[in-house]
Amino acid sequence: MPPKAKFGARIKELRTEKKMTLDQLAAATESSKSYIWELENKNPPRPSAEKLSAIAKALGVTVDYLFGADEQTKTEAEDVAFFREYSEMPEQTRIQLRAIAKTLTAKKD
8 A cells, every 4th residue: 555545544544443533533633524534535645744743643643653654553653652642741640650550560570
């Protein structure tokens, strides 16, 4: 699948996995429903960097994953997106999340 075709398919796949409608993704990215539909179905898409970033953030992945520009798996893209979100959290929230992660890791042992 060429990268441009992969882009629209990945947006649609992620959106449906998250049980988001076109309207919901449009609202989350300050876009119109028709714009999101065009990105999913037209070739070639021409979104701005700002829109790409908003779509990736709303879907919980990276822009690179949307475009298939590298061999990043969906899980890796979700981890990178989570870490970016984590990095923007208040320090107290990050401390709590680290404590939760340690607790969860300790239970595995």
